[in-house]
Structure formats: C-alpha cells, structure tokens
Amino acid sequence: MNKSIIITGASGFIGRYLTAELLERDYDVYIIVRDAHKADMWAGYHNSHVIVCELNALRAEMFPKQKYDAFIHLAWGGVNREEIDDANIHKKNYENSVYCLKAAYELDCQIFADTGSRAEYGNINGVCEESAAGNPNNAYGKMKLEFYHYAWEFCQKCSMEYLHFRLFSVIGVGDHPWSLISTACSNFVAGTPMKMGACRQLWNFMSVHDAVGAMLKCIEECHKLPQGDNRIINIASADTRVLKDYIYEIHRLTDSDSEMFFDETVKGYDSNPSVYKLSTYIGWKDQIDFREEINNILSNI
Numbered sequence: 001m002n003k004s005i006i007i008t009g010a011s012g013f014i015g016r017y018l019t020a021e022l023l024e025r026d027y028d029v030y031i032i033v034r035d036a037h038k039a040d041m042w043a044g045y046h047n048s049h050v051i052v053c054e055l056n057a058l059r060a061e062m063f064p065k066q067k068y069d070a071f072i073h074l075a076w077g078g079v080n081r082e083e084i085d086d087a088n089i090h091k092k093n094y095e096n097s098v099y100c101l102k103a104a105y106e107l108d109c110q111i112f113a114d115t116g117s118r119a120e121y122g123n124i125n126g127v128c129e130e131s132a133a134g135n136p137n138n139a140y141g142k143m144k145l146e147f148y149h150y151a152w153e154f155c156q157k158c159s160m161e162y163l164h165f166r167l168f169s170v171i172g173v174g175d176h177p178w179s180l181i182s183t184a185c186s187n188f189v190a191g192t193p194m195k196m197g198a199c200r201q202l203w204n205f206m207s208v209h210d211a212v213g214a215m216l217k218c219i220e221e222c223h224k225l226p227q228g229d230n231r232i233i234n235i236a237s238a239d240t241r242v243l244k245d246y247i248y249e250i251h252r253l254t255d256s257d258s259e260m261f262f263d264e265t266v267k268g269y270d271s272n273p274s275v276y277k278l279s280t281y282i283g284w285k286d287q288i289d290f291r292e293e294i295n296n297i298l299s300n301i
Helices: 013-024 036-042 087-106 139-158 180-190 208-220 243-253 276-281 290-298
Strands: 004-008 028-033 048-052 070-073 111-117 161-167 194-197 202-204 232-235 240-242 260-263
Touching: 004 013, 013 028, 013 036, 013 208, 028 036, 036 048, 070 087, 070 208, 087 111, 087 139, 111 139, 111 208, 139 161, 161 208, 180 194, 180 243, 180 290, 202 243, 208 232, 232 276, 240 243, 243 260, 243 290
Parallel strands: 004 028, 004 070, 028 048, 070 111, 111 161, 161 232, 194 260
Antiparallel strands: 202 240
16 A cells, blocks of 8 residues: 655645655656646546645545554745744744644654754854753744744644654745745856855855755654654755855856855855755665755756
8 A cells, every 4th residue: 555645835846846755756746736727736646646735725525534654734824034033923833833733743643843043043152052041033943943842742642753854945947036046046157246245154054965865764764763752853964064065066056157256254154954864764865965966957957
C-alpha cells in the first residue's frame, strides 16, 4: 500500500517542490488549498487528491477513512518584509495551525510536521543550536515558537510523533523575487548596481531540492532521533560562510560588471545553524552545492 501524506502550503515556494517530490515518489498526497484554481498544478498526477478548504474549516470527515502516515503543515502567511511583524496575521496563522494539528490527531496521522525558521532563535550571534530557548524579535518568529511549544505538548499527550523543521535561507528557482539571492542574480545579469548591508555576518544557504530531500528523510527516519529529543531540526546546508562571500560568488558566476555597494552601518546577526542532528542522527548529506543551485537560478532568468 502506498504511503499517504496530507500537506498544506503546497502552492508556496518550498511546498511546490515538496509536493512534486512526494508525488514522484508515488505517495498518495492529499493537498489542502484555499483556491480551487490551484488544483490544476497537480492535475497530471494520478496520486494527487485536492481538498479545497479554509484551514479554520478543516475537519477529519473531509478525508477518506484510511491510514495517514504524516500531516505536513507548511501554510503560514505574512512572511514578506511588510507583514512579518503584523501580530494579527501571525495570530491567525497560529490559530489555523491548531486546526491542522487537531485534524491530524482526529485522522490518526502517525507524524505531524511543521516548519519554522531562523527567526525563532532571535538576535543571537554564534551557532543556532536546536536546544536554545529562542528569543524572537518579530511577530512571525514569536508565533512560530509559540506554536512549536503548543504542538510539542499536544503531540506528547496524544502519542503522535512531532517534527519541527527550522529552515535556513532556502534558495532555488521560484523563490521570492525580493529575496537577496533573487535580487543579486537579476541585478548582476542585468548589469545594474546592487546595494546591500555590510554582509559581514555568517550565513547559510540551502538548495530547495536539498531542503525537501532533508525534510522527507527526517520524516521517514525520525525513529533515529534520540529519546527525549525536542524534535526541532535545523534544515540547513553544511556550508556556512560570511554572507559577502556568497555575493561575490554570484558576481563571478554571472561575469557581471555590476557595482556592489556594502553599507557598513547596516549590520546583521549570524545565521549559523548547527546541522549535527540532521547529519548525525538522520544521516543527511548535501547533494547540491551553492554554485550549482545559483546556476539553476541563472538559467531561468
């Protein structure tokens, strides 16, 4: 019997890649969308099942009665710069996430997995360890962390496996056009100037293909995590560098004559994730390096 997965956020950047990978691996994938028109994205797959529903109206009776291996919850709005500190938006995201968690329980899903990010760690320099308490400084990070605590306790009480992925700067074709990498690639190809902050902090970029592969490996092999683990896993590359080094590499790959301006007064915090859990317990190794993923992006500009 094929494994069955329920997923939200399937039409987002990471969600599109993850859903496609699940379908290619012949999972039965139940895709929850709010917009019926998005169902066409998966029309060519015999094993895709689209359920049109607002997350706050999600109910177990909408699904066939069968075994569900995992509920992967990616949907979370307001991640752009203008809305990332909008408390009302992220409170609604939190509430919708609770509906998803309860539906997963009612459907007797074996695993509930959701995603967070580096924002949950807050303004810290040094290595982002999954054991850190976290001190987020925006509404997005605060609500993500609050939902993690809620979901962790909920899953412990009902004996459902829980995984909380913290993704670090996932890049690839189809990423937000306002992201640093998308902007740098477009500007350097066009030969237009690029203005940035100091870019002296440590940073980590991961191919979207690797991010999807790592998450699925964690879901399939979560039994390898040690007893008592907090179920937070950094999804990140083993390649952490000074941010400016990445920018210079893109500049070289494009053979660009664009001028680069680094504002030394605009400093940032390190994005330096520990990948010990991912590499040691799960056994994940990067498949696609930064240069290869940038070339994928450049070939689509």
